[in-house]
Amino acid sequence: MFSQSEENYLKAIYHLSLISNKGISTNSIAERLETKASSVTDMIKKLSEKEVVVYKKYKGVKLTDLGTKIAANIVRKHRLWEVFLVDKLNFSWDEVHDVAEQLEHIKSEKLVDQIDAFLGFPTHDPHGDPIPNKEGDLKIVEKSLLSTLSKNEKGICIGVDDSSSEFLQFLDKKGITLGKQITVLEKEEFDDSLSIIINDKKMSISNKIANNLYIKKS
Amino acid sequence: MFSQSEENYLKAIYHLSLISNKGISTNSIAERLETKASSVTDMIKKLSEKEVVVYKKYKGVKLTDLGTKIAANIVRKHRLWEVFLVDKLNFSWDEVHDVAEQLEHIKSEKLVDQIDAFLGFPTHDPHGDPIPNKEGDLKIVEKSLLSTLSKNEKGICIGVDDSSSEFLQFLDKKGITLGKQITVLEKEEFDDSLSIIINDKKMSISNKIANNLYIKKS
DNA sequence: AAATATTTTTAGGTTAGACTAAAAATATTA
DNA sequence: TAATATTTTTAGTCTAACCTAAAAATATTT
Numbered sequence A, B: 001m002f003s004q005s006e007e008n009y010l011k012a013i014y015h016l017s018l019i020s021n022k023g024i025s026t027n028s029i030a031e032r033l034e035t036k037a038s039s040v041t042d043m044i045k046k047l048s049e050k051e052v053v054v055y056k057k058y059k060g061v062k063l064t065d066l067g068t069k070i071a072a073n074i075v076r077k078h079r080l081w082e083v084f085l086v087d088k089l090n091f092s093w094d095e096v097h098d099v100a101e102q103l104e105h106i107k108s109e110k111l112v113d114q115i116d117a118f119l120g121f122p123t124h125d126p127h128g129d130p131i132p133n134k135e136g137d138l139k140i141v142e143k144s145l146l147s148t149l150s151k152n153e154k155g156i157c158i159g160v161d162d163s164s165s166e167f168l169q170f171l172d173k174k175g176i177t178l179g180k181q182i183t184v185l186e187k188e189e190f191d192d193s194l195s196i197i198i199n200d201k202k203m204s205i206s207n208k209i210a211n212n213l214y215i216k217k218s
Numbered sequence C: 001a002a003a004t005a006t007t008t009t010t011a012g013g014t015t016a017g018a019c020t021a022a023a024a025a026t027a028t029t030a
Numbered sequence D: 001t002a003a004t005a006t007t008t009t010t011a012g013t014c015t016a017a018c019c020t021a022a023a024a025a026t027a028t029t030t
Helices: A004-020 A026-032 A037-049 A065-087 A097-103 A109-118 A166-174 B004-020 B026-032 B035-047 B065-089 B097-103 B108-119 B165-174
Strands: A053-055 A060-065 A155-162 A180-187 A194-198 A199-204 A212-216 B053-055 B061-063 B154-160 B181-187 B194-198 B203-205 B213-217
Touching: A004 A026, A004 A060, A004 A065, A026 A037, A037 A053, A037 A060, A053 B065, A060 A065, A065 A109, A097 B181, A109 A166, A109 B065, A155 B026, A166 A199, B004 B026, B004 B035, B004 B061, B026 B035, B053 B213, B061 B065, B061 B097, B065 B108, B154 B165, B194 B213
Parallel strands: none
Antiparallel strands: A053 A060, A155 A180, A155 A212, A180 A194, A194 A199, B053 B061, B154 B181, B154 B213, B181 B194, B194 B203
8 A cells, every 4th residue: 555645756757757768867756746856765765665666776766567557547546536526516627636636545446436437437637638547558649739830730729738727727718728729820930929720719829838738730 | 734633533522522522531532543542642732732622631622613613524524425425426335434534634625515516415424424514513313222212113214323334234234224214013121122114024123233223203 | 087066865853643661640449 | 548440641762754964976067
């Protein structure tokens, strides 16, 4: 059995592994968890004892197969709870993260299975992130940052990179939600801002925004 | 903010207070929480600092108004989650306790309010226990242990004292569920067992069972 | 390659929440 | 009421999870 703290470390390493697939550095884990590198070293040793990570001093950590499965299951629970909050309890997509952060640590396999069924076996959470299945697998969808699209390319908005409530509320205000079609009209060389069409309306999008919106090209 | 551990102590004192309304003894708290009296003394001092209990050495503790409100809110959450598990997720009444024990510590007022609404503002949990309202009040229903009924008295089964899964599964097996009418046909002096009618069937009930079933006389 | 900078680990300390064993207070019984 | 029993508190440890500061390893510059 793993403590909440151990679970949070596993989850952090899991997320970092999706980007780099090299040994995950102590510092990157510390940064993600808003803690100190020395604390990370302590915890990594413990996780290594429990055989959920492989650890070589100064070389970073990798999740074992067991560790990956456990981490994916926590992510699964997090995302299922997010769907529950939005679909059943009228939460908006910018309100769910902190609560899901707590709910993901509830230990009951039956609970997860039943929530999954209750929600109709959703495949994605409210931010467009895929929900791992019981085995911990998730299907990767081809996605591109809006900022990488060229003039006249179009696609469907399928996710966000930054899921802070500030960003999500901003998107709400602009009418940008998952599933909407976006067409790039123009790219400004000067500030990398974009002119796009969404909801049949033309609007200007800063590079910062375009760098945090995932598009499925079409 | 209170830790899970602090919340568990408050809840234990709350439950014990419903029976005795005197100062709650260190030992009774220790027994309920399956911990040692010395640990209880430590925690009581901390809770006393936080002004949720009043503590006099060797004289036991009492909840303050604030403490009572906080404790009632935890009980409220516990019971709402139990209803959720049974009504929405197909848990049976003997499976809900351990999960609710975890869920009751989730911190989100919106979550509780929404669950409450989602369930249609239930007044009782699956074991017949009343759900405190947001202010922490609960309406007490006149109830009697089945063992206190006399020959020929009848009533509706409205709750259980022991909610262990063993007992609840036993009741299921016997067809005894909340809302059923029970009529006492006979009381055996010898072993205090009862002969009753439930579901139009006659059956014999040991004193141990009758001592754990609440009836609303009718 | 040597010097410097950065990252990581170690060593030692803190706090919450538990524990054991012994001392102190209270309660019970003779 | 004195003796005994029980309950409660105190004193001192332990572990998980964090911390700071310094040492050691690795990476980057010059």
